[in-house]
Amino acid sequence: xxxxxxxxxxxxxxxxxxxxxxxxxxxxxxxxxxxxxxxxxxxxxxxxxxxxxxxxxxxxxxxxxxxxxxxxxxxxxxxxxxxxxxxxxxxxxxxxxxxxxxxxxxxxxxxxxxxxxxxxxxxxxxxxxxxxxxxxxxxxxxxxxxxxxxxxxxxxxxxxxxxxxxxxxxxxxxxxxxxxxxxxxxxxxxxxxxxxxxxxxxxxxxxxxxxxxxxxxxxxxxxxxxxxxxxxxxxxxxxxxxxxxxxxxxxxxxxxxxxxxxxxxxxxxxxxxxxxxxxxxxxxxxxxxxxxxxxxxxxxxxxxxxxxxxxxxxxxxxxxxxxxxxxxxxxxxxxxxxxxxxxxxxxxxxxxxxxxxxxxxxxxxxxxxxxxxxxxxxxxxxxxxxxxxxxxxxxxxxxxxxxxxxxxxxxxxxxxxxxxxxxxxxxxxxxxxxxxxxxxxxxxxxxxxxxxxxxxxxx
Amino acid sequence: xxxxxxxxxxxxxxxxxxxxxxxxxxxxxxxxxxxxxxxxxxxxxxxxxxxxxxxxxxxxxxxxxxxxxxxxxxxxxxxxxxxxxxxxxxxxxxxxxxxxxxxxxxxxxxxxxxxxxxxxxxxxxxxxxxxxxxxxxxxxxxxxxxxxxxxxxxxxxxxxxxxxxxxxxxxxxxxxxxxxxxxxxxxxxxxxxxxxxxxxxxxxxxxxxxxxxxxxxxxxxxxxxxxxxxxxxxxxxxxxxxxxxxxxxxxxxxxxxxxxxxxxxxxxxxxxxxxxxxxxxxxxxxxxxxxxxxxxxxxxxxxxxxxxxxxxxxxxxxxxxxxxxxxxxxxxxxxxxxxxxxxxxxxxxxxxxxxxxxxxxxxxxxxxxxxxxxxxxxxxxxxxxxxxxxxxxxxxxxxxxxxxxxxxxxxxxxxxxxxxxxxxxxxxxxxxxxxxxxxxxxxxxxxxxxxxxxxxxxx
Numbered sequence: 001x002x003x004x005x006x007x008x009x010x011x012x013x014x015x016x017x018x019x020x021x022x023x024x025x026x027x028x029x030x031x032x033x034x035x036x037x038x039x040x041x042x043x044x045x046x047x048x049x050x051x052x053x054x055x056x057x058x059x060x061x062x063x064x065x066x067x068x069x070x071x072x073x074x075x076x077x078x079x080x081x082x083x084x085x086x087x088x089x090x091x092x093x094x095x096x097x098x099x100x101x102x103x104x105x106x107x108x109x110x111x112x113x114x115x116x117x118x119x120x121x122x123x124x125x126x127x128x129x130x131x132x133x134x135x136x137x138x139x140x141x142x143x144x145x146x147x148x149x150x151x152x153x154x155x156x157x158x159x160x161x162x163x164x165x166x167x168x169x170x171x172x173x174x175x176x177x178x179x180x181x182x183x184x185x186x187x188x189x190x191x192x193x194x195x196x197x198x199x200x201x202x203x204x205x206x207x208x209x210x211x212x213x214x215x216x217x218x219x220x221x222x223x224x225x226x227x228x229x230x231x232x233x234x235x236x237x238x239x240x241x242x243x244x245x246x247x248x249x250x251x252x253x254x255x256x257x258x259x260x261x262x263x264x265x266x267x268x269x270x271x272x273x274x275x276x277x278x279x280x281x282x283x284x285x286x287x288x289x290x291x292x293x294x295x296x297x298x299x300x301x302x303x304x305x306x307x308x309x310x311x312x313x314x315x316x317x318x319x320x321x322x323x324x325x326x327x328x329x330x331x332x333x334x335x336x337x338x339x340x341x342x343x344x345x346x347x348x349x350x351x352x353x354x355x356x357x358x359x360x361x362x363x364x365x366x367x368x369x370x371x372x373x374x375x376x377x378x379x380x381x382x383x384x385x386x387x388x389x390x391x392x393x394x395x396x397x398x399x400x401x402x403x404x405x406x407x408x409x410x411x412x413x414x415x416x417x418x419x420x421x422x423x424x425x426x427x428x429x430x431x432x433x434x435x436x437x438x439x440x441x442x443x444x445x446x447x448x449x450x451x452x453x454x455x456x457x458x459x
Numbered sequence: 460x461x462x463x464x465x466x467x468x469x470x471x472x473x474x475x476x477x478x479x480x481x482x483x484x485x486x487x488x489x490x491x492x493x494x495x496x497x498x499x500x501x502x503x504x505x506x507x508x509x510x511x512x513x514x515x516x517x518x519x520x521x522x523x524x525x526x527x528x529x530x531x532x533x534x535x536x537x538x539x540x541x542x543x544x545x546x547x548x549x550x551x552x553x554x555x556x557x558x559x560x561x562x563x564x565x566x567x568x569x570x571x572x573x574x575x576x577x578x579x580x581x582x583x584x585x586x587x588x589x590x591x592x593x594x595x596x597x598x599x600x601x602x603x604x605x606x607x608x609x610x611x612x613x614x615x616x617x618x619x620x621x622x623x624x625x626x627x628x629x630x631x632x633x634x635x636x637x638x639x640x641x642x643x644x645x646x647x648x649x650x651x652x653x654x655x656x657x658x659x660x661x662x663x664x665x666x667x668x669x670x671x672x673x674x675x676x677x678x679x680x681x682x683x684x685x686x687x688x689x690x691x692x693x694x695x696x697x698x699x700x701x702x703x704x705x706x707x708x709x710x711x712x713x714x715x716x717x718x719x720x721x722x723x724x725x726x727x728x729x730x731x732x733x734x735x736x737x738x739x740x741x742x743x744x745x746x747x748x749x750x751x752x753x754x755x756x757x758x759x760x761x762x763x764x765x766x767x768x769x770x771x772x773x774x775x776x777x778x779x780x781x782x783x784x785x786x787x788x789x790x791x792x793x794x795x796x797x798x799x800x801x802x803x804x805x806x807x808x809x810x811x812x813x814x815x816x817x818x819x820x821x822x823x824x825x826x827x828x829x830x831x832x833x834x835x836x837x838x839x840x841x842x843x844x845x846x847x848x849x850x851x852x853x854x855x856x857x858x859x860x861x862x863x864x865x866x867x868x869x870x871x872x873x874x875x876x877x878x879x880x881x882x883x884x885x886x887x888x889x890x891x892x893x894x895x896x897x898x899x900x901x902x903x904x905x906x907x908x909x910x911x912x913x914x915x916x917x918x
Contacts, residue, residue, distance in 0.1 A: 104805075104807075106705070106805075106806075106807035107805040107806060107807050108704075109805075129707070150649060151649045151653075153647055157647065162647050164653070164656075165624070174894075174898060178894040178897070178898075179894060180892075180894045180895040180898050181891075181892060181894075181895055182895065184803075184871075184872045185805050185870045185871075186803040186804060186805055186835075186836055186837075186870070186871055186872050186875070187803075187806070187835050187836060188612055188616065188621050188803055188835050188837060188875050188876060189803050189872035189873075189874065189875055190609065190610045190660045190874050190875065190876060190877070190878055190879070191872050191873045191874055191879060191887065191890050191891065192879070192887065192890075192891050192895070192896075192899050192917075192918055193657055193660070193661055193665075193899050193902060193903075193918065194610075194623070194653075194656045194657055194659065194660055195895070195898060195899065195902075197623075197653045197656030197657065198652055198653055198656065198657055198902075200653065201649045201652070201653055202652055206652075218707035218709075221707075242565075245567075246564075246565070248588070248677030248680075250677075287746070287747070287748075288746070288747060288748035288751070289746075289747035289748065292747070344643075344645040344646075344647055344648050345645060346563075346565075346566040346568075346644050346645055347565075347566060347646070348563075348565035348566050376645075376646050376647050377645055377646060378645075378647060411644045411645070412643075412644075412645055413643045413645050413648035413650050414648075414650045415648065415649050415650055416645070416647050416648055416649065417647060417649060418649070419649055420649070420650060420651070428650065428651065431650050431651075432640075432650065432651050433639075433640060435633075435637040435638060435639045435640075436639040436640055436641065436651070436654070437651075438637070439633060439637075439639050439654060439906060440651050440652050440654065442905040442906060443652060443654075443657075443902055443905055443906070444652075445905065446901040446902055446904065446905035447898065447901060447902070458651075459651060459652065
């Protein structure tokens, strides 16, 4: 694609107004990347800071007319380069569309704009005894639009499902500037194809979501009961997870941290780590039988050689433990530069996958702290390398590729919740195969025939 | 489209073999319709009774080469004319692909062919302490392929979700004969677009599903506790439903039958109906707190003027009550010919929707027994008319249209779980609007450029 003429950019500014368009390179810089910093961003021709769906429509109509590639973005907390810019592109930010337009306790739903921060929606729902269940680790800063674009997971999804499971309907602007409405306000419905599910997880390559009707759920009525268990061996911890899954007690949280992760947390926050502890499991139950369920989970840990098992219904203590877990990535980033993997395997293969990560890390002499949404079989092995390098070292790429291949061999997938972005695109075909890739591209071409929507991402 | 030449049909028979192709009009007749009998079927050129995905591929390649429209079918238990044939078409039946290829208690999933009967899969899962949750009323005869094609609901979906919520991945043959694999074996994953969700509910217009990886869930560990409540007024019963939804006790079943339905059941099965009873609510809870939850539901009924409220943990008694509920449509069909509606409204609007059905039935002087998956806001008003008519009377169509408009005005949808088929297609645009219809058709054209997949259905 060629760069748009300066006169065309002026037209855009004129159409949307000075307050909604940025062209000053200094002000644009912050809109060029997400948290993954190893993609070199290109220079956009402009940034549209949309306030309404009509703004998004105007911007996309202009982009289509001028054949300008469009990079949609929210808060920019993604970690796979999904919002990295290319030269001459138009960035459309929906981060300022922050209205909770409706919150209906009667029908247990909210209608929100895409710039609403995840935790803000959850807080608003709690005021009515409800909750917004999907809770990525970045929930305090990430926005619903980005959650939808990546079909984000989180800590609670072991019980309550991922983002897609909480979406009833969407309003989105397609590449041609048309506004479509998908889905419904009802809890079920089968009119037409499931465009809602298709848009969720499409990483801005099919359209820009301007409103979402989201399902809220009753907040748990009792405080959760929490189990914290320590293990001398990460494989033992993974075996305990699988035992818990088989026990069918419906954990509301099931998180695993390995030794390197715990060490990073201890170095930073002094969590009092026992030198013999090489893995920690955090489990929670929040149902009416939480105490009994927690005891079953504690027994599973004991049966799988846990060295310490503590059960508590103290909410402050539980909140503190979860805060530690949510700080894991920040702690790891203190060690060095990071490439975060996101493989997901059938839960019975969790011990095998942890063993594979250990083996691959050792073979490449790499430090690979690993955090897992273990109850979902979703591992985040973090490949740590020297800061200040211009590129990710080839040994890291090689090791990451081996981790991905191991996940695939175990019946797993490339990405559980972070998305494909630019980072994982070259592995996509290996998972999907030619025929499925062709079907995916046919859909992409049908909805974005000019190929202007977030090119080079997701598929 | 033109009819295929006889020589072309011979080629098909030769390619697939005599045992997998039918051309005798007498043997073909049973493959031309579903349970909705007011669509006049056309005469197919042949029926392929597929045994393998390769059979489906061969048949679709032949159909594409000869531009022959294809009507996929399973057990034919649908009720919206989704499998009605047209002249010269090829029927592809997957009802004989009946293998449960894998049932993994470890990963709580099954891999099945599309001809597996719903109840057979559930029974196989129960042997491992698991269940296949989606349970359409026709679960004893309907097949998984049809459940997937229509995104079927059922009695348990108030707690466990609809068919789509139990699908992890699919294998499907597209219109060009290519076999694609969608989704995964893991509980979450975001690689590529959600083609799984797109195929589910597409009523055979995008491809033919040849294998499905389905999520199984732990079967409830304790017998359910059942509440049966009678009301003098159907609106009171609907108000009780909404009170139960607001109480957030997680019913596993919440079904409502009105007076005309109960009368039909009593006339047939002598259920001992009280003359003053004008509606019955069946509620169940199956969690660890089932007794407490059932008591809350019973109280909601009492608070909303129930005349009789009975709570029981007797499994045989509960099974008997559910059997009565599942016989409702058969009982209604004894009164006359039927047009079954399937509107779904936000649950807070359930009393309004019942009032609208009563009003519309009275205005058109029609008998409209109504059964509802009330916990989902999903009503099945059944328009009964004289048997032996060639066509559905215009008063019935007019009343059905008014019911649909009333549902839409209440924020509802045309079809909760039965699908669009041929029956509801002329109302589709009113719900979706032009821009969304255009996006749907763009996807249809991308995956089926020749328009051979179940033409005239669903969209």
